[in-house]
Amino acid sequence: MNIISFDIWGDYAYFRRGYTTTSTISYPFPSRTTIAGMIASILGYPRDSYYNLFQENNSKIGLKIINPIKNTRINLNYINTKLGMNLSDIEGSGKRTQVPAEFIKDAKYRIYVSLDDENIMNQLYNSLHEHKSVYTPCLGISECLANFKLIGDKIHQVQLQTQENINIDSVVPKNSGNIQIEKGKHYGVVKSPAFFNENRSVLSFQEFYYETKGNPIKLDSCEYYQIGEDNVIMY
Structure with missing residues (x-):
């Protein structure tokens, strides 16, 4: 399998959990759909035009948390919809309302991506290598600007491996194997969107x-890829 890896980071990240329209809780790391959007922004794909490139049958994604997850609260300004949907329709004060939202501070992740389309893989590698992006990359919302850096000097060519009692450096899909709980580590579980349709x-x-x-x-045992020094589960 051919895999490209790159780091992406920023002062803040906000990956809103879409359970409700008013949720202000952030995922600890970007969902698969958000990662697809990050890659599409670097390549310059218009909104909603790239979902078929990142389906289960033609793509694999992996993610490693580099900086510890640190949550902080920041107030966001929203339109006070109780008074109207458009600012021009609202008279006097109270046009906006502040809502505290959960952000990730000093966020940094390593992204691994494999696409069946070799031309797109080459385009992505060249863009990362030249540190060029068509649209400005961000971590969840446009206010959370991000920087990025290619890892390695070529596209990684790796083979699927299986091993027992293996340390996995990436996040672990829940069906990958049984976790061995270790003292001093803090574990979490999260459920996030994986695939969109058109x-x-x-x-x-x-x-x-x-x-x-x-x-x-x-993990007791699992299938993984060794990418540089990292053991990664792609999903």
Whole structure:
């Protein structure tokens, strides 16, 4: 399998959990659909035009938490919809309302991506290598600007491996194997969108185990890829 890896980071990240229209809680790391959007922004794909490139049958994604997950609260300004949907329709004060939202501070992740389309893989590698992006990359919302850096000097060519008692450096899909709980590590579980269709409807969700400080997670046995020094599960 051919895999490209790159780091992406920023002062803040906000990956809003879409359980309700008013949710202000952030995922600890970007969902698969959000990662697809990051890659599409670097390549310059218009909104809603790239979902078929990142389906289960033609793409694989992996993610490693590099900086520890640190949550902080920041107030966001929203239109006070109780008084109207457009600012021009609202008279006097009270046009906006402040809502506290959960952000990730000093966010940094390593993204691994494999696409069946070799031309797009080459375009992505060249863009990362030249540090060029068509649209400005961000971590969840446009206010959370991001920087990025290619890891390695070529596209990684790796083979699927299987091993027992293996430390996995990436987040772990819940069905990958049994976790060996280790003292001093802080584990979390999160469920996030995995695949969209052309109507921007979620086709399926995925659940992940992660270690909040980015430490490896030990599994009894699993299938993984060794990418540089990292053991990674692609999903």
